[in-house]
Amino acid sequence: MERRTESKLEPIILPPPKLDHGGSLAEALRARRTVRAFSDRALPEQILSDLLWAACGINRRNGPFGVAGRTAASASNSQEVVVYVALREGAYFYDAAAHRLEPVAKGDLRRFGLSARQGAGGADAPVRLIYVADIGKLEHTAGFDEPGLHDFEVQQSYYYVDTGLIAANVYLFAASQNLAAWFHNCDRAALSQKLGLSDRQRPLFAQTVGYPEGAAP
């Protein structure tokens, strides 16, 4: 793998997820917690690969509605919440089908994954996941007409829940690997602009992952 930070930002071809390590689900649930203080140590490629696969990777070819299935459920398998990854050298889109990171923007956008209230929390953590809703993938829900809810409220309810479904997987994966993880607000306006998103794509929240501060390398 090359990450040519001095010139063009290159795709990151992730190694296949390694699934034969790690403890039990029960142990991960027992260890699940939010940790907000991070080391700046980078995650090894294999851990980044495993993390993204655990988050919302493809776990079977034949999922509902004719689409590959994911580790995280989504409304009618619409997979409308996508994950961007801000690393020190740049921001990438996680292409789950190819299990690779496609370059989106060169440079360090990690700070925009924090909202004003968060201050500089976890500013040096190596990985910031950014959850973005792609409203276009929820068009089939128009007219679902849940009593008392407008279409846009139905869509919001779906994409926020679906964000949580991914974020919980991240929390459990982090717990299983003794990594720190923290789900938090982000600077939505800045991320929309920096990631070049359309008005149908909405940054929602972010989740920071790294080694806990003070952990032995």
Add this chain to the structure above:
Amino acid sequence: MERRTESKLEPIILPPPKLDHGGSLAEALRARRTVRAFSDRALPEQILSDLLWAACGINRRNGPFGVAGRTAASASNSQEVVVYVALREGAYFYDAAAHRLEPVAKGDLRRFGLSARQGAGGADAPVRLIYVADIGKLEHTAGFDEPGLHDFEVQQSYYYVDTGLIAANVYLFAASQNLAAWFHNCDRAALSQKLGLSDRQRPLFAQTVGYPEGAAP
């Protein structure tokens, strides 16, 4: 344990969660899927206990903000999403601190955990979890003033994400135990009334759990 369906609905004292069984987190992630066809076979008490603990049980005494920690994260550990459990004999509130089910309404409310669009899907499944947001627990978020979002939108974003954080744990627990699980809409108005909720408590979604249809007992 007694469940006196012929007279008053009694609390269900759940056995302590059993955490030494089950496979790896990676296996659960690999097996994670939505299954919408259920057997009507009841879940053993121990499995119900483990399921609820995995969902949002207490996993440590000292969580953030001076409150016990849960297997599922929530906004500033506000734990504003609570779980009701509709079983054949009645509906209960899951008291995570005591790890027991407090009676709420006698009789079979499971069908109200489905919205009109779901028809009778999973109508005979033994367990329907009902996610309810308790808005009163989010009052500290008023004035968080995320740019471009009203207070009520901030609150919605939190309680929907927090619902997903619980539901993912349920999906993974189900996968680890070869149980079927399905997250879906519910009849919000009927549940508000049947569960005797206040106007600060909002039923959001439901999740059905049971043995898959046709599975050998």
